[in-house]
Every structure is written in structure tokens, then in C-alpha cells.
Amino acid sequence: MKKDAATTRSPLSSAFPKTGPPLHSAVILALLLSGCSRLLQPTDHEKSISFELRCMPPSVYRGVSLAMLDGPPIEKSAAPTEGFPEPKGFSDRALDAAYAIQALSLLSELHAVQQKGDADSITLLSIREKLIGRVLLGIEEVNSLAAEIECQADRVNQVADRLQDENADRVRYETLGAIVVAGAAAVASGGAALAGLTALEAATAIGGGTVAAGLGTLALFVETRQEYRHPRNLLREIWQGPRTSRLFPPSVWRYLTRQGRGKLNGHTYRTELIKSWQQEGRLGEPGSDIEHKRVALLFSDGGVYELQDLRARAEMLELLAGLVKLMHQDLEMLVRQVLIQDALVR
Amino acid sequence: MPKFVWLLLPLYLSANGCTSTLPPPKSTYTFDRGCTPREATFKNMPFSNAETAPSEATRDGEAKKYYSPIALHIADVMQVLPLLNRLALLERAHEDAAEVERVRQKLLNMVQLAALEVSSLVAELECEVHRADEVQDRLKDIQFTRSMSQTLLAIVIGGFIDAITGGFNIATGAINVISVTGGTLEILFGASANFTKVRQEFRHPHNHLERIWNGDVSREYYPPRVWRFLTWPSSRDQEGRSLRDVLVATWQEEGRLGKPGSRREQERKSLLFGSGGIYDADDLHIREAMLQQLESIIQLMHQDLETLTRELLIHQAMEEAMEHSALPHFQAIQRTAST
Numbered sequence: 001m002k003k004d005a006a007t008t009r010s011p012l013s014s015a016f017p018k019t020g021p022p023l024h025s026a027v028i029l030a031l032l033l034s035g036c037s038r039l040l041q042p043t044d045h046e047k048s049i050s051f052e053l054r055c056m057p058p059s060v061y062r063g064v065s066l067a068m069l070d071g072p073p074i075e076k077s078a079a080p081t082e083g084f085p086e087p088k089g090f091s092d093r094a095l096d097a098a099y100a101i102q103a104l105s106l107l108s109e110l111h112a113v114q115q116k117g118d119a120d121s122i123t124l125l126s127i128r129e130k131l132i133g134r135v136l137l138g139i140e141e142v143n144s145l146a147a148e149i150e151c152q153a154d155r156v157n158q159v160a161d162r163l164q165d166e167n168a169d170r171v172r173y174e175t176l177g178a179i180v181v182a183g184a185a186a187v188a189s190g191g192a193a194l195a196g197l198t199a200l201e202a203a204t205a206i207g208g209g210t211v212a213a214g215l216g217t218l219a220l221f222v223e224t225r226q227e228y229r230h231p232r233n234l235l236r237e238i239w240q241g242p243r244t245s246r247l248f249p250p251s252v253w254r255y256l257t258r259q260g261r262g263k264l265n266g267h268t269y270r271t272e273l274i275k276s277w278q279q280e281g282r283l284g285e286p287g288s289d290i291e292h293k294r295v296a297l298l299f300s301d302g303g304v305y306e307l308q309d310l311r312a313r314a315e316m317l318e319l320l321a322g323l324v325k326l327m328h329q330d331l332e333m334l335v336r337q338v339l340i341q342d343a344l345v346r
Numbered sequence: 347m348p349k350f351v352w353l354l355l356p357l358y359l360s361a362n363g364c365t366s367t368l369p370p371p372k373s374t375y376t377f378d379r380g381c382t383p384r385e386a387t388f389k390n391m392p393f394s395n396a397e398t399a400p401s402e403a404t405r406d407g408e409a410k411k412y413y414s415p416i417a418l419h420i421a422d423v424m425q426v427l428p429l430l431n432r433l434a435l436l437e438r439a440h441e442d443a444a445e446v447e448r449v450r451q452k453l454l455n456m457v458q459l460a461a462l463e464v465s466s467l468v469a470e471l472e473c474e475v476h477r478a479d480e481v482q483d484r485l486k487d488i489q490f491t492r493s494m495s496q497t498l499l500a501i502v503i504g505g506f507i508d509a510i511t512g513g514f515n516i517a518t519g520a521i522n523v524i525s526v527t528g529g530t531l532e533i534l535f536g537a538s539a540n541f542t543k544v545r546q547e548f549r550h551p552h553n554h555l556e557r558i559w560n561g562d563v564s565r566e567y568y569p570p571r572v573w574r575f576l577t578w579p580s581s582r583d584q585e586g587r588s589l590r591d592v593l594v595a596t597w598q599e600e601g602r603l604g605k606p607g608s609r610r611e612q613e614r615k616s617l618l619f620g621s622g623g624i625y626d627a628d629d630l631h632i633r634e635a636m637l638q639q640l641e642s643i644i645q646l647m648h649q650d651l652e653t654l655t656r657e658l659l660i661h662q663a664m665e666e667a668m669e670h671s672a673l674p675h676f677q678a679i680q681r682t683a684s685t
Contacts, residue, residue, distance in 0.1 A: 054582045054592070057649040058416040061656055066663055129451065133659050136458060140652035143461065147645035154642045158600060161635060179500060179536030186507060186529030194522045249652075 055151035056232060057144050062249055066134065067102035087111050094337045097330035100255035101138035106131045110338070114345045131338060135331055141249035142327045149234060149324065153317035159228055160310035166224045167307060174215050182212035228310065229302035235316055236299040241270055255327050273323055282312045367624060368488065368546045381473035382552050407431030408438065417657045419581070420650035423574045426456050437661055446665070450658055457655050463569040464647050471554060471641045475634050481548055482630040489544045489627060496539035504532045548630065549622030555636055556619040558590055575647045582646070589643045596639065602632050 087095070087107035098104050106127055113124045185208020192201035237247050238256075245253040256269045267275075277283055283298075284290030297303045298313055305313075409418060409430040421430045433449045436442060507528030511521050557567045561577070568576070576590045583592050597603060603618070604610035617623045618633055625633070 054589070054643070054646065056582075058414075058653050060414045060416055060653045061660055064656070064660055066659055126447075129447070130662070133454060133655070133662070136454060136461075137652070137655045137659055140457070140461060140648055140655050143465070143645070143648035144652040147642065147648045150645060151642045154638055157635070157638075161631075162600070176537055180533055182504060183529040183533030183536065186504070186532065187526050190511070190522045190525030190529060193525065 055148050055155065057148055065102065065250070066137075067105065089341055090337050091333060093330045094334040096255070096258070097138070097327065097334040099258065100251045100327065101134050101331070102251070102254075103131055103134045103334075106134065107338075111341075114341065117345075128338070128342070132335075135335055138251050138331055139328065141251050142324055142331075145249055145252050146321050146324050149317050149321040152230070152234065153314045153321065156228075156310050156314040156317065159226060159305070160307055160314060163224045163226060163305075163307045163310065170224070174218050178212040178215035181208050181215065185209060185212065223306055225304050225306050227303065228305045231301045233299065233301065234320065235313070238270055238273060238320065239295075239299045252324055252327060255330075256323070269323055269326075273320065276319065277316055280315075282316050366544055368485070368544060381470050381477065404428050404431060408434040412437070412661070413657055414653065415581070416650055417654040420575075420647075420654050421453075423578060423647075423650075424456055424460055424571050425574075426453060429453055429456075433658075433661075437665065440665075440668075450662060453658060454655065457651050457658075460571050461648065461651055463572055464644060464651075467569065467572055468641050468645055471637050471644070474550070474554070475637045475641070478548070478630045478634045478637070481546055481625070482627050482634065485544045485546055485625075485627040485630065489542055492544070493539045493542045496535045496542065500532045500534075500536035500539065503528055503535065507532070543626050545624050545626045547623070548625040550633075551621045553619065553621060554640060555633070558640060559594065559615075559619045561590060561594075572644060572647065575650075576643065589646070593639060593643055597636060602636060 087098070087104060088111055090098070090107065095104070095107075098107050110124070110127045110131065113121065113127060185204050188204040188208070189201045192198075192204060232247060234247055237245050241257060244250070248256070256273075259266055259268055278286065283294050294309060294312065297305065297309060298316070404427045405418075405422065407427070407430075409421070409427065412434050413421075413430065418427065418430070421427045429449060429452060433446065433453060436446045436449060507525055510528075511525045552567070554567055557564050558576075563570075563573055563577075565573075577588045579586045580589050580592075582589065587595075598606065603614045614629065614632070617625065617629060618636070
């Protein structure tokens with residue numbers, strides 16, 4: 001049974017006698033529209049703002065500066081370190097931590113009292129207690145912010161998981177469809193050839209191949225999207241870098257936005273974080289359309305997210321949480337050095 | 347011989363190609379023991395008489411006038427409300443400065459202990475997450491390799507058949523038989539590649555999810571302070587539900603456990619909230635996500651502890667400001683606090 005071109009072409013029209021061009025176009029259009037991109041409705045859980053509220057800290061009296069409460073002059077509080085003698089005997093990292101929790105003046109006082117040689121005085125005890133209290137507050141501010149960031153990352157991952165499940169299901173069924181159609185076409189075409197129906201053989205081979213190729217290609221371009229809101233946007237605060245932050249505890253914000261003493265070569269943790277987001281491609285290729293789209297989406301109040309955008313957001317939040325937790329190291333350094341100095345004086 | 351092969355092939359694909367159970371590596375069990383805390387003897391010992399279940403009278407005590415509702419709530423959760431009331435009384439009386447300092451220090455120590463309890467529990471949960479993650483990675487790798495080789499096989503067979511039937515352009519009875527069987531094989535391999543599942547036994551006798559799901563208090567799993575934080579009505583929820591209730595509702599709403607009332611839901615529940623069983627990569631991913639959600643609500647306790655610490659320190663500093671009779675300074679602080 002030799003196939004010739006004339007016989008393979010003509011049966012196509014007889015194989016699908018009732019499917020005119022409008023139907024073909026409609027099928028292709030429907031597949032393209034529903035097959036490649038789909039906007040999922042947010043779940044009831046997502047619609048409510050209750051989840052957002054749960055992540056949010058109570059923020060009671062966060063604006064109160066303890067350095068300001070420590071005593072006059074009030075002007076000192078505007079810039080707690082400037083014009084104040086630098087405490088002696090502490091490493092740069094310990095001083096960074098002390099600056100963040102506004103304890104530089106306490107360190108200086110502690111140093112001065114220790115120099116007087118009265119290691120057991122009430123004043124010394126009181127300063128030390130105050131300092132430890134300030135460190136404890138700093139630790140809890142870090143933990144509390146990290147809890148909020150991780151809570152938000154968790155929320156993003158929940159939505160991302162949902163989109164991924166949808167995507168995976170559709171890819172699986174479209175790929176399966178392509179394989180089944182291709183296989184069935186091969187079986188039918190072989191069967192038709194065995195029965196001597198050359199025209200049908202050619203029609204099933206071509207038709208099956210086209211549908212299988214179409215389904216297989218669709219699976220490559222599947223994209224499910226969902227609206228996702230985040231009015232309390234910690235990433236935007238990092239991106240914009242205001243002088244004082246509405247969302248971060250003041251101590252952590254001071255830590256993130258102050259130029260480190262030598263270790264960061266004139267950069268701040270905030271700028272380093274933005275650089276690492278860019279270098280790791282979280283925002284897409286520099287100057288690309290994806291970058292413009294992501295910057296507008298990630299640092300706004302929210303919008304329609306694709307799976308990759310959500311994963312990028314979750315990763316960025318996790319990087320931020322990791323960076324915030326680094327403050328623990330400097331606080332540890334500070335406590336360690338205070339205890340060492342204390343032991344030396346005794 | 348060929349008939350024998352045809353009989354074996356579907357058997358192989360249905361038994362091995364779609365689902366198979368791997369023997370668990372030794373580390374699955376040893377790692378679990380590494381996650382649980384070492385010493386539990388002193389965990390539940392109360393520190394003083396002050397740490398007792400509060401009455402309504404203690405909830406309406408002196409502290410209510412001077413501390414925020416968040417600070418009062420977390421003190422109540424930590425069962426140190428009587429101590430906070432005492433501190434508020436002493437602060438108002440301005441008499442015994444040493445006693446004020448002693449009580450305040452005691453409260454700060456309790457805050458520190460609660461913060462460590464939260465961190466320690468979160469570390470344990472994180473360890474459990476990593477344990478599930480390791481097994482999940484292993485299953486995914488094997489699943490991916492199998493699925494890839496089956497897809498590849500389907501493609502190769504498809505191409506090979508096309509080459510024989512079309513490429514050589516020979517049409518004989520034998521070639522057509524090859525085309526039919528080739529197509530059948532392509533379907534078998536291609537379809538099974540999509541449904542390949544690798545499973546493994548995974549045990550978790552110390553199961554935090556089970557306690558949360560059942561809602562029964564267990565000191566062995568959750569420190570009492572953390573348990574109260576999770577199970578008492580929370581201001582974080584608009585309807586005033588507890589964080590535990592919200593979490594359980596979230597799991598059900600998200601469909602993590604499968605369709606409500608379905609057999610899948612029953613199976614998942616007995617797997618996730620039992621002491622372990624045969625897991626596939628998807629089940630492990632769900633367990634991991636649920637543990638992470640639990641971790642994240644437990645960590646929220648830090649936010650309330652931060653509030654209580656801040657208020658204790660503000661009161662301490664304000665007292666000193668009053669002592670130094672720095673009235674303008676004190677007024678400036680009050681202005682800041684009110685904004």
C-alpha cells in the first residue's frame with residue numbers, strides 16, 4: 001500500500017465533514033485562551049483580610065524612644081549617637097548593635113562608672129539592668145519582626161502552592177492528552193492501513209499528530225494567575241528606604257539603614273539586600289520588561305500574580321527575615337562584651 | 347517469548363511504573379529523635395505562687411489602668427498577671443524603689459523564659475520540617491528520574507515506529523502491526539510517566555500536628571504558656587477565635603486534607619495526624635507546609651512579648667524621668683506615646 005500525496009490530502013475534508021473554519025478557529029481560540037493563561041478566583045480565606053491582620057504586630061508604643069525617656073536633653077534623641085562620646089572597649093559590631101537599640105549612652109555611662117572602680121555600686125547595677133532590658137527588647141523586636149515576615153512569606157507560599165497544583169494538574173492532563181491522542185492516532189492509522197482504508201489512515205495520522213502537537217505545546221505555556229493583595233508591604237519599605245519606617249521596629253530599621261562600621265564598605269544592610277535581590281534575578285533581568293512588571297507588582301499594594309512572581313516574593317521575604325535575624329549576632333556580641341568588661345573590672 | 351514480554355510489560359507499568367514504595371533509610375528514625383528536646387523534667391515546674399491561674403479579680407486589677415490590653419493579655423497567658431498588678435500598685439505608690447525593681451526584673455525574666463520557650467519549640471518544628479523535606483527531596487528525585495525515563499521511552503518508541511512506518515514508506519502487514527503495537531506502547535509509557543508515584547515509610551511518633559488537630563493540651567509537646575497563647579481567644583482574629591481554631595479552619599479551607607468527606611480526606615487525616623505511615627512526595631509537602639504554618643503562628647507570640655517588654659521598660663524610664671522632675675521632658679514623651 002503505497003501512500004500518494006493526492007489520496008492523503010483529499011480524505012481530510014471527508015473525515016471532518018461538518019467542521020468548518022469558524023469551529024476550528026473557535027476551538028483554537030478557546031484552547032489558547034483557557035489553555036495558556038487562567039485567572040483563578042481567590043479563595044474565601046484569601047478574600048478576607050483576617051490573615052493579614054494575624055501577621056501584623058500590635059505595635060503598641062513602638063514610636064516611644066527609650067533613649068528619649070532616659071533623660072534630658074530631649075534634643076539628644078534626634079540623633080542618639082552624634083556628638084556623644086564613643087564608648088570605649090567595644091568592637092564595631094557591638095557598637096552597631098548598641099546604636100540600633102539606642103544603648104550607646106548607657107554603654108558610655110557603664111564605662112564611666114566602671115572606671116571609677118566601684119564595681120558593686122547601685123548605679124552600676126541599675127545601668128547594667130537597664131542595658132540588659134534594652135537588649136531583651138531588641139531581641140524581641142527582631143523576633144517579632146521575623147515572625148511577621150515569615151507569616152507573610154507563609155501566606156505567599158500558600159497561594160503559590162495553590163497555583164502550582166492547578167498548573168501541575170493542567171500540564172499533566174494536557175501532556176497525557178497529547179500522548180494518548182498521538183498513540184491512539186498511531187493505532188487507528190495502523191488499523192486503517194491493515195483494513196486497506198488509505199484515506200482514513202492518512203487523516204487519522206495527520207489529525208492526531210496536529211492535536212497531539214497542539215496539546216503538547218499548550219502544556220509548555222500553561223500559566224495560572226491570581227489576585228493577591230499586600231497593603232502592609234515590608235518589601236516596599238526596604239525598596240524605598242524612608243528615613244523612619246512605619247512598619248519596622250525603630251531599632252531594626254536603624255540597624256538595616258545605617259552604614260556599618262567598615263564591614264559593609266560604606267553600604268547598608270538595606271542596600272546590600274536590594275543588590276542581592278537584583279543579582280539573584282528575583283526581579284528579572286535588569287532593564288527587562290519582567291523587571292518593570294515585578295517592581296511595579298512587588299512594591300505596590302498588590303495585583304495579579306503569576307506563580308513565579310509569588311515564589312520570587314516569598315524568597316525575597318525569606319531573605320529579609322534572614323537578614324533581620326542577623327541582628328541577633330551583633331546583640332550577642334554586645335552582651336558578651338559587656339559581661340567580659342564586667343568580669344575584668346571585678 | 348514476545349507474548350511473555352507483552353504480558354509482563356503492563357504488569358511492570360501498573361505495579362512499578364505508577365506507584366512503588368521505597369525502603370526508608372536509617373536516618374529517618376535517628377533524625378526524629380534528634381528533633382525532640384532533651385530534658386523535660388523541669389519544664390513544667392512553676393516558679394512561684396504568683397504563677398497561678400488568674401481569677402476575674404486579677405484581670406480587673408491595678409495593671410488594667412496602666413498597661414495596654416495586649417500587655418495584659420500576654421501577662422495573663424504567661425500567668426504573671428498577679429505580678430503585673432503588684433508592679434502597677436508599687437509603681438503608683440512611689441515608695442519602695444528596690445521592690446519595684448525586683449518585681450520588674452522578675453517579670454522581665456519571665457518574658458525571657460517565654461521567648462526561649464517559643465524559640466525552642468520553633469526550632470523543634472523546623473527540625474521536623476527539614477526531616478520531612480529530606481525525604482521529600484529523595485522521593486522527588488527518584489520520581490523525576492522514573493518519569494523522565496518513561497517519557498523518553500514513549501518518545502523513542504513513537505519516533506522509532508514513525509521511522510519504520512513512514513520513514514521507509516513501506517506498507518506491509520507486519521509494518522502495520524508494528525504501528526498498532528508501537529502506538530499502544532507509547533500510550534502505556536507516556537501515560538504511566540504522568541502518574542508515577544514513589545512512596546516511603548515516614549514515622550513521626552512525636553506529632554505536634556496531631557495535638558493541634560485534636561486540641562488536647564499536652565505539656566510534653568507544647569509549653570503551657572505557648573499552648574494558652576494558641577488556644578485562648580485571640581484579638582488577631584476578627585471573630586475572636588483562637589489561633590489554633592483559625593489554623594485548623596485554614597487547613598480545611600485550603601483543601602490541604604482533600605475534599606471534605608472524601609476517602610482521600612480520611613486517609614490524609616489518619617496519615618498526618620497519626621504516628622506516621624506510607625508517604626508520597628505530595629503528602630510530605632503538605633505535612634511540611636502545615637508545620638510551617640504552625641511555626642509561624644507560634645512565633646507571633648514574640649510580638650506580644652515585645653509589647654509587654656516595651657511597656658515595662660517605658661514605665662521604668664518614666665519613673666526615672668519623674669524622679670528627676672524633668673516635667674517638660676515627661677510631657678514630650680507623653681505626646682509621643684499618644685501619637
